[in-house]
Amino acid sequence: MKLTICAVGRLRKGPEADLIDDYLTRATRTGRALGLGPASVSEVDDRKGGGMAAEAALLDRALPARARVVALDERGSMISSPDFASTLADWRDDGAQDAAFLIGGADGLDPTLRARADLTLSFGRMVWPHMLARVMLAEQLYRATTILAGSPYHRA
Template identity: 50%
Template sequence: MRILICCIGRMKAGAERELVARYLDRAKAGGRALGLSGFDVSEHAESSARRPEDRMAEEGGALLSAVPPGARLCLLDPRGKSLTSEDFAARIGRERDSGTGAFACFIGGADGLSPQVREKADLLLSFGAATFPHQLVRVMLAEQIYRATTILSGHPYHRA
């Protein structure tokens, strides 16, 4: 199963980009034996529409166009569920075991994700009630994906 991170906005060179790359490289190395692949990031331009609703619709369309048909959608959303790392790993494992071809995680723009995109979600995931910068959310997601591969493989990286 392919793991995809689809984001609105482009991350500049720097520490955050390096951390995302480091965690996804680690996930790639450990994920192969688990039947996980890809660990790709697709970045999409922020909409320049005037109204927030129009921006969210355009950005949502861009994100949806980046995933193959039948992909399971995990949307980062402050109104979503707060899962433990073990629960997130188990979710990825169940999707893989059920034959899902791709598991795509969406990080929306400054206005969030449109209700139409949120309705398509298989999982609304929250990293808590606090607001985090987009770059840090991407790092946190990449780390949780890497952590999921270590949990699924029994690697000692994750110590609860």
């Protein structure tokens, strides 16, 4: 099952981009034997300033067909890393070919796009900068693959 982070905005080169690349490379390497990956990022940019609705249309076009969709949103569920890993494994075992993780723009995700999600996930009640949310998501994707692989990376 391919793992794609679909995010609004372009991330410039720098430490955040380096961390994302590192974690997604690790997730791809660890997940390959588990049927998870490759893990990648698809960025969309609303150059016309159309707001959440325009961003939603761009994100919708970036979604792989029939992907399981995870919306990152402060109103979402806070789940444990093992539960996240289990969800990904269940989707993979059910035959899902893709899982897409949506990170909206400055105003968040359009409600209609958020409503389509199979899972709405929160990293806590605080709002995180989008570049850090990407880093945290990339790390959780890597952590999920290590949990499923039985690696000692996740210590609980």
